[in-house]
Amino acid sequence: MPESTNFIEEIINEDLRQGKNDGRVHTRFPPEPNGYLHIGHAKAICIDFGIAEKYNGLCNLRFDDTNPVKEDVEYVESIKEDIHWLGYDWEDRLFYASDYFERLYEYAVELIKAGKAYVCDLSPDEIREYRGTLTEPGKNSPYRDRSVEENLELFERMKNGEFKEGEKVLRAKIDMASPNINMRDPVIYRILHTSHHRTGNKWCIYPMYDFQHPLSDAIEGITHSLCSLEYEDHRPLYNWFVENVSVPSKPRQIEFARLNLNYTVMSKRKLITLVKEGLVRGWDDPRMPTLCGLRRRGYTPGSIKAFIEKIGVAKTYSVVDIALLEHCIREELNKTANRVMAVLNPVKVIIDNYPEGQVEWFDAENNPENPDAGTRKIPFSREIYIERDDFMEDPPKKFFRLAPGREVRLKHAYYITCNSVVKNSAGEIVELHCTYDPASKGGWTEDGRRVQGTLHWVSAPHAVNAEIRLYDNLFTVENPDSDDYLKYINPDSLKVLTDCKVEQSLADVPLETKFQFLRMGYFSVDYDSIPGKPVFNRIVTLKDTWAKIQNK
């Protein structure tokens, strides 16, 4: 498997070839603790930690916690857990931008002393007006030429809490006429009389991202600062700070396209709305693209990493098909998940010629893809459940499951033939009467008879009741990522089945255990399970040729 190098690796290779950074490669993953991680972050995590791994370098975890009004410890804990769950470790390199507040303050003072930053008294509205527009240059703030001494004094007083929020800011003195709006004297410190989740009330001025990020990178000795495309315009500013402040190293920013997935939304604002409005059951709702949601759904770290690996890294805006993610989890679970039988929509079958009270125990292989998984015993008796969809009174041509007069195989057990159908007064099928062929024990005969259909089943007296939750896309349209996205929420994204019959081996299984329910899909044990009353989440269906035929 020739792995091709992506454009980031090519840049790093070139840097290495030129002997930059003494051959070191050091990256960082810099989340803001203001929300839960989603699969888009997983791409960034895999790239940041993955690159470090590949080049024998290091990757730091650094929280970009410079906006206390939005941030919370709840989020830092969940973020740490999700990264570990994915299988990455920052070892002893857990940092916070807030660790550097003192140092960043000193850097700001340094800029002031160099005449490269000034305290500005303009109001937020005025700053916007002075900034100009996309097509017109801005104009200088009347406070732009304050003396170094005055700026020093005012900045210190800002720090000391002598001013109200919005009254003053510290700005970098760059170029109000720059075609790049980010260079038009960006604000680098603002006053926020808000307590910070880590520094408490120690500070009432907080650095802005554009100032903090490059300098934090430099402080940590980051060599390659990987981020998403929207920061491309910020790179000149990133470099400006690195070049105009006496930092210990010179990191380099490289931008790549963030991940988008169809049939879902990825923005924090939209995700938080889904949670707060109760449109899903929480951040870890199995329909959410959050890592904790995917985890609860049953996705594995391996499948997510494989997915990220397959989509590649580039600069093109793209929307990846959710089918690729599903392919990745099927691919993994096909090899690792044990097969069991579960009937989601049961209909009872009575085998008239099978002795009442008799029970036979058949051997069932746990995973045909993995002989080491061994076998288990499953009970067979006169009354069983099969899937309602596996019977049709008046079957179409290509239907080769059970129907009146038809013979099918019960997986691992016997061939049965349907003789009669019992209905209730509403015309619904209540039970099916069949006969079995004793010669087909184990599900096979020597006479060369061809039985095309094979059904899964569960012995009625041995069955365990289970709740099974079936999920579909959260949105009904491929790209719901517009302002009226709530219009496209899929009303059928969750179907709860409460009368499912599963084989007795599933009565009490550890949370998050994955199974393949034969012919039905891959399922994961939900956190709501209690012993004797398991709850399963459908991760993904099996590929279903029959469903395709039906849809034609």
Next chain:
RNA sequence: UGGGAUGUAGCCAAGUCGGUAAGGCACCAGACUUUGACUCUGGCAUUUCGUAGGUUCGAGUCCUGCCAUCCCAGCCA
């Protein structure tokens, strides 16, 4: 009408010094099958690389123009 970026199949995405369009997903057809699963085989950009020209024996790759899409005017990150 400013700046930054991107345009290769339905969706991602490789395409080194220009040498005659990787791979995956999806889809289609078939084989196999005690899961209509898995696996396997074959098909799927030869008026084609956003588009129009140009250079060249030869252009997805170089040059010029044009078009389309995305991002930027938070004291968010």
